[in-house]
Amino acid sequence: MNIKENDNLPNSEVFILEDGEPVKKNIENLFKNKKIVIFGLPGAYTSVCSAKHLPGYVNMFEKYKEKGIDQIICISVNDPFVMNAWGKENKVGGKILMMGDPFLNFTKAIGADVDKSARGLGIRSNRYTMLVDDMKVVKLQEEKDTGSCEISAAENFLELV
Secondary structure, three states: OOOOOOOEOOOOEEEEEEOOEEEEEEHHHHHOOOEEEEEEOOOOOOHHHHHHHHHHHHHOHHHHHHOOOOEEEEEEOOOHHHHHHHHHHOOOOOOEEEEEOOOOHHHHHOOOEEEOHHHOOOEEEOOEEEEEEOOEEEEEEEOOOOOOOOOOOHHHHHHHO
């Protein structure tokens, strides 16, 4: 990843689903003056993402709130409809904002893009979690392999918040 701790996040456009419609959002407008945890992953419905990464943050939501986190965001290179459906299946409710980066605007801007074409996935995001305070990266944990979810997992990252 290009982005490092103490860097400011690049302002990029992403998508979320609001009232059943995809809405383009600006990273700066979403993150400014907020303390957030954002975790990026290769794709909705993929094995490790579905078994560990997303469910971990859903289950640890209250513990993150207790540490002063304003919002937890899950971002993937999927479209906002897929992210919304995956969120519903994982019962994220109001706990996790499911964000799509279908054009890899944010993912490429932070240098998290990885080529998973050999596995039939195309260009995806590496697996990472970061603590961001008012657009500044405070903590960043990036997995060496997208199939691993250890240092970016909710229960492990909580210790850094």
